[in-house]
Amino acid sequence: MPTAPRFVRARRALVAVLLSGALLSTTAACGGDDSQSMATTADEHATPSASASFEKQKLAKTRFVANAGLAAGATYQWIVKPYRAGKFKKGADGRTFALVKAGLAGAFTYNRLKAAVNNAKGDPLLSKAVAPLSAGIESLKGLGTKLRKGDATDGDVGAFEGVINSVKEAGKSAGAEVVDKVPSASQLSGG
Numbered sequence: 001m002p003t004a005p006r007f008v009r010a011r012r013a014l015v016a017v018l019l020s021g022a023l024l025s026t027t028a029a030c031g032g033d034d035s036q037s038m039a040t041t042a043d044e045h046a047t048p049s050a051s052a053s054f055e056k057q058k059l060a061k062t063r064f065v066a067n068a069g070l071a072a073g074a075t076y077q078w079i080v081k082p083y084r085a086g087k088f089k090k091g092a093d094g095r096t097f098a099l100v101k102a103g104l105a106g107a108f109t110y111n112r113l114k115a116a117v118n119n120a121k122g123d124p125l126l127s128k129a130v131a132p133l134s135a136g137i138e139s140l141k142g143l144g145t146k147l148r149k150g151d152a153t154d155g156d157v158g159a160f161e162g163v164i165n166s167v168k169e170a171g172k173s174a175g176a177e178v179v180d181k182v183p184s185a186s187q188l189s190g191g
Contacts, residue, residue: 061123063115063122064120064171064176067112067113067116068113068116069179069180069181070187071108071167072164072167072179072180072181073180073182074112075109075160075164076182077105078101078104078105079105079157080160082101082102083152083157088147090150099149101188102147102148103144104144104148104188105144105147106147106160107145108183109160110137113140113163117130120174123174123176126170126176128174129170130170130171133166133167133170136159136163136166137167140160143159
């Protein structure tokens with residue numbers, strides 16, 4: 001009789017491993033950049049058609065709007081708004097918490113803007129509009145750390161705001177209007 005409980009435990013462990021593997025593979029397949037490469041591979045084997053090209057461009061704009069919207073929302077909610085309220089100044093109530101959130105928001109914003117630029121490559125008009133912004137986006141790379149340490153200046157916060165406004169304008173000029181969307185705390189901490 002002792003073999004039956006071992007068999008049940010072994011079977012449960014096997015099911016758990018299989019479900020975990022399935023969950024990880026679907027999560028990776030649904031992730032930002034990985035899903036594009038998988039879609040590209042699938043598209044390469046299909047016969048190109050006008051509707052497939054239209055769908056690819058439509059998805060590129062949709063992904064661009066989603067990523068840029070999250071970046072804009074994080075920037076305004078956790079960088080610009082607290083900075084203007086004086087939350088980053090020495091001695092301010094909740095300063096440490098505000099700085100940590102701003103640091104996370106800075107890294108998140110940089111990550112989402114890079115993804116948005118990558119998404120824009122799927123649409124010729126959007127790609128042309130966003131291409132000149134790459135240097136500005138790249139300049140944000142280390143500002144998240146600077147915010148977290150409390151070393152941010154007016155210029156640093158202005159850089160975030162300026163890049164976000166430029167991305168919004170570029171999207172609007174290409175027919176992909178970006179609307180601020182504040183990410184959840186789990187999205188922010190997950191990057």
